[in-house]
Amino acid sequence: MEERKVILDIHNFSIAFEQYENGFKKTSLPTIRELDVTIHEGEMVAVVGSSGSGKSLLAHGILGIQPYNATLGGEIIYDGEILTEERKAALRGNEIVLVPQSVAFLDPLMKIGPQIRKGKKDKASKEKLDGIFKGFHLKEEVQDLYPFEMSGGMNRRVLVSTAMMGNPRLVIADEPTPGLHMDMVRRVMAHFREMADNGAGVLLITHDLEQALEVADRVVVFYAGTTVEDADVKDFEKEENLRHPYSKALWRALPQNGFQFIDGTQPYVKDLPEGCPFGPRCKECTAECKKRIAYREVRGGRVRCIHAV
């Protein structure tokens, strides 16, 4: 495969929240601690992690719509340049687009058509939307509906079409298929695959590893605010090809691999252990794991584990 251009390179990214404990003590809550993701043009990368691991915040951080009391750290490089808050504001909705989880993200009192056009009434916007709707087999009447009047099938296509109004080069899909039937999931995923095949980078944020393996090119495993492994989808064919104990545990938990689960739960941000966040649940944990663990290349992927070979 030819070398493709890197569209998004996130390095050592973190998001922390300032909080007041007991009203006096100011503490910083590092919801995302060390996150590294690289996306090339035409590539679909899935960030997989269980709920509460800070996945949605990643999307908001890239778009610059994080809550006002959040502090971002690390570096995001988009299209070769550092992605500053000003650049985020200029690019979001046009080059960098978000596809949300559900129609709850649409204004309940605004008709679909005007809402997708962001209230614009010019001919160019109208024609563009008409074209997108045609491509999705959505009838023109749908533009006159309110969000509550749409069927489940329409919802998905409408949400995806919001992303097409700009000229997306990076698509961020935040749990785009919660609670959907598998057929529907495949159809929605096909839209994202198509966008990637047309040259956009797609960042799929999900808790569903099985789904990610079906459509993505690479999978980034995210645990308690940290990316622990970055692996090609093919690596998930065999447990031995995976590098991090948590990825292996995820693999074993897949239905076809025996539904095995490990003890314990993902630690809450406030109770994170020193060093490797997975340490307390890991059989291979040693004293060395209590130190800061570097993200390093192993067998063509990346891993944050000192024992990986």
Added chain:
Amino acid sequence: MRHHLLFIGKNLIRMILLLFGVSVAAFILVSVSPIDPLQANVGQAALGSMSVEQIEKLQDYWGVGQPPLQRFLAWASDFFRGDMGISLLYRQPVLEVIKVKLANSLWLMCIAWVISGVVGFVLGIISGLKKDTWIDKLIKGYSLLIASTPAFWLALVLLMVFAVWLKVLPIGLSVPIGMEASGVTIGDKIQHAILPALTLSITGISNITLHTREKMIDIMESDYVLFARARGESTWSIVKNHGLRNVILPALTLQFGSISEIFGGSVLVEQIFSYPGLGQAAVTAGTGSDVPLLLGITVISAAIVFGGNLIANVLYGIVDPRIRRGGKRS
């Protein structure tokens, strides 16, 4: 069509029950009031110089000694026939008295209603958008301060400042003293309405502001505003496309619901400015045991307030597509 008829019918029954309840309550309160109508309206000195026959005549006129139930039933049966009775104090049909007083009050209340609605709405939106900034703190501080200030006290302060110290506005009444009715200009009327209307507006604003602010904050923290931001919409675009659209519904309910508060406030404010409106007439009727007038005013006021709430309900159905279109589908 059937849906609409049902709606009208339901509300009509509701209104009749409400008016009946309100008039019963008002009547009971007047009946148990310790005020002796003769002492209050004729005076002890005058009564002392009257003969027994004269006093009996007066007692008959003021309904002293009649069983309350009988009095109420007599009033109610007349009312159902469209006769609101004769005011004992004004010696005119109650309907006539109310017409004149209401015309005075209505224009006062309308001004206050519109000003408090518009200003409160705008302040609430600004405050909600600029949450936790100095401007929000200023608006919120003002609203909380005014919300905890009694309307009559504020009226007195304004009266002292503008009428007594600065002498720029009249001290009371609705027209200049000693002027013929034909000589009164619109300018005079406006000048006399400024202070009472201002008092009512100032007190009305805080409630609308605080509610609108709260709703605006909810909207700005909603998922759909987050998504609009993710789609690159500017703050102004978000306010225009989503903020106003979503805040106008609760604001409508609030605005029509606030009629009752303006009505209540006007009773006190009119009393302080000696403004001859419905509120003042209600106080006079209450303290003077003018039962037909008091019941008439009570029923009319309740009907207006009920009407306001009804309008809010109807408008909601027209403005909110979820009710308008959702109702049609089911």
